[in-house]
Amino acid sequence: MEGKCLRYHTSSDQETINLGRRLGSVLKEGDVIAMAGELGSGKTWFTKGVATGLGVPEESVITSPSFALVNEYTGRCPLLHMDIYRLEEVSDFFSAGLDEYFYGNGVVVMEWADRWRSILPERRLEVKFEIVDDQTRSITFSGDHPRAIEILKNLESQSS
């Protein structure tokens, strides 16, 4: 199957939020966004944007889910912001019941998704964050599942 890939550069936290918002506006329930990138590369800012795009009200503050593992928000559909940073072993993921969120009625946005690729569902869009310099981030979307390709086409047509 032919995959698809899109790359953007953002030069401020606000631009990263804006890109997230554009993605959020084309998502629907069952979508899984698998994010990867080192500490401080913009994943949480991006998720704040996704939440706005998904219609999560402004007063819901999107905070880091590192400690809680999953934070839930209500938008057009539930937004499940997941973070597996502090898990030690892949078995912890299943022991915490986190796999069940992939097949629920929400959009899952997952941080540190590249830790154990085997746990990710096929229907996913991957987003890679890279620090270019203090302010600039390179954000690359890729996927080969039909739904991921559809999301990327929608994102592309929205920006043109």
Add this chain to the structure above:
Amino acid sequence: MIILGIDTSCDDTSAGVVEGGCHVLSNVVQSQVRLHHPHGGVVPELASREHLRNIMPVVQESLSQAKVQMADLDGIAVTVGPGLVGSLLVGLYYAKGLTYVYDIPMAAINHLEGHILSIFLEEVAPPFPFVALTVSGGHTSLYHVEGYGRYALMGQSLDDAAGEAFDKVAKILGLGYPGGIAIEDSSRDGLKDRIKFPRAYLSSESLDFSFSGLKTAVSLYIKRWHNNQVEADNVTPSDIAASFQEAVIDVLVRKVLMAREKTGVSSVVVAGGVACNKRLRARLLEAASGEDVEVYYPRPEYCTDNGAMIAVAGYHRLSSGERAGLSMDVRSKFPIQDLTPL
């Protein structure tokens, strides 16, 4: 009135028995943290499955340490949120089983209310109203506390919690877990003014917190330091730890004093895991002494997640006639503003 409190909202399974809303008969925590973890890693085997394994022995142990039997209990208090659904369910359903079998009333408790009220487990507790800072791995929030069940949120972290920043910086520095203790220990050998890390005060009026920028700044600094690209000579990991810790504490202290001034109260309570930090305690006491403000801290075992603080909240809710039925469900999101004032 003897209350059993149960908490399974995060990593620890805990249960405590408290008499009269303040007298601790037992406080048992089955910590899932493997101390001295070789990888500086975090919490293994957490959540639902472990809670399921721990809940019965932990509750049994809390009853036996308190020298009470189920029949002696006047109520059961259990955390229903906020937290991870799978974990919360274990505590709630166990409590439902007990309340059904022994015909004991049950109260559904908000975990954050437990932290705010944990100070009442101490012999010396503040009079209402007071300002409470709850600061842990998952939260950094300021409340104006006017009475039981009356908590107005004044400010909160907009990104990372303070304790989370401690854990992440400790991990990057290779200091191990839990990060709070590791950073505090390492800081003692370091110079707190060695590196000027950013303090995010946000706007001059804001009582919100932001620690994500600091975390990023420290992480970028450490990267340059590893590559010998920092200007200063002989910077040690302890210098980085101490400079980072001071940046967090500067912000916490200033915002606590601002909240105190805004409300005009004369007492401040600091609770949650980060409240164990001795440097934070010392700095706040010092700052408060100049302002005629009393600062109250629960002892460390009441700062971290525990069942006794849930029992305190349960005591006040049950005393005011609140009852949770068997149809009660967990609430992964549970804003403290949703609580009924007592």
